[in-house]
Amino acid sequence: MTAQPPRSLGDALRDALPTYEAPERLRAFAHAQASSATVAGDRFARRRGMRNLAYAAALVLAVAIGGVGERVRDHMSATTSERNVLVADLVDTHVRSLMADHLTDVQSSDHHTVKPWFAGKVPFAPYVPELQPQGFPLVGGRVEFVNGRTAAALVYGRGLHTINLFIWPATASDEGNRSATHGGYALVHWTARGLSYWAVSDAAPAELDAFEKAFSSSTP
C-alpha cells in the first residue's frame, strides 16, 4: 500500500508522532495537588488577614509612640510568605543535590575551569573565588532551577560539610541581608553588584557567616 506523501514536514510529524494522555494516576495526583493549593491559599489568606490586623495595630502604635510602626510594617512585609517558600525550596534543592549524586556538573577546584563553564548556561557571569586558604575549598558548580528562575550553584566544602551557593540576578525583593534556619539547615543571604546570593549548608550558622565574609572579601 502506498500513500500520498504528506504535504509538509509539519503535517508528516503530526501524522506520525502521537500526543499522549496523562495516565490516570498522574491526573489524580494533579487534582489532589490542586486541592492542596486551596489549603495553601487559605493559609496565605489567613496570614494576610492577620497581617492587615497587625498592620492596623502597628499604625496605632506608630501614632502612639512613633517610629515603631515602620519597623513592625517591615517585619510584616508582604514578601514574608514568599520568602518562606524560597527558603524551603533552597533547602530542598540543597538536600537533593547531596542525595542524588548530582552535586556538580563541572567538578573542579580551579576557578579558571568553573567560571567559564557557566558561560551560555546562565545569563550572567558569576564570580568564582577560590577560598581554599580561608578553609572553603571549591568543589565545582552546576545550574539549578530555584524560585522559578535559572540559578548558578557554586559548591564549596567546609570540613565534612557542603555549602551550596545559589546565585541569580538580584531584583528589588532580593535586597537586604538575611539569615535563616530551616529544618536544621542554615541559610545566609546577601546581594552584591547586582547579584543575589543564598548560601545553604548543614554547617553551623557561624561557619556560614564566615563563608559569606570570606566570599565577599574575595570579591573585587
Next chain:
Amino acid sequence: MSVDQRFERIVLPHLDAAYTLARYLMNDASEAEDATQEAILRAVRYFHTLRSDADARPWLLAIVRRECYGGRRKRLDTLAFDDVPELQLVDQAARPDTATDRSILQHRIREAVAALPDVLRETLILRELQQCTYDEIATITEVPLGTVMSRLSRARVRLADALGGLTTFAEELG
C-alpha cells in the same frame, strides 16, 4: 474563585501537553510520569509566579522541561551543539521506494525524532506538536529567538536527511 478552582481551570487543562512534552524529552513513559509529577508539585508551589492566565501553558511546559533536565534525571545532550555544522541533504535518488509507505514512513519519522539531540528535539516538538509560538519556545527553552529559529531549521534538515531527503520536506526548508 478559590485557588484550587483557578489551578484546576487554568493549569490542569494542559496536563496532557505537559505529559506529552515529558514523553518526548525523556523518551520513556515512567520517567515522563515522574518528571510531570514533580513539575506539578513545583507548579502548585510557584502558582503565584504565574503572571497571566493566558501564559499558563508555556509556563507549565517550562517547568516540565526544567524538571526533565534539571531534576537530576537527565543532562541536556550538549548546549554546544549549536556549533555543529549542518548536515547535507542526501541525494534525492538515494530515497528508498518504501519511504512512500505510510506506516514505514511514520516509523522512520518517530525514530528520527527520537534520535535528534535534546535541544533540537524539544524545539521541534514544541513547535510542530505543541504548536507553540516562537516567542513561547524562546521562553520555555531559555534561549534567544534567533537560536529557536536556527534550532528549528537544523532539526528539519536533520529529519529530512534521516528520511532520505523527501522532496516536499526539502522544499519546506527553503
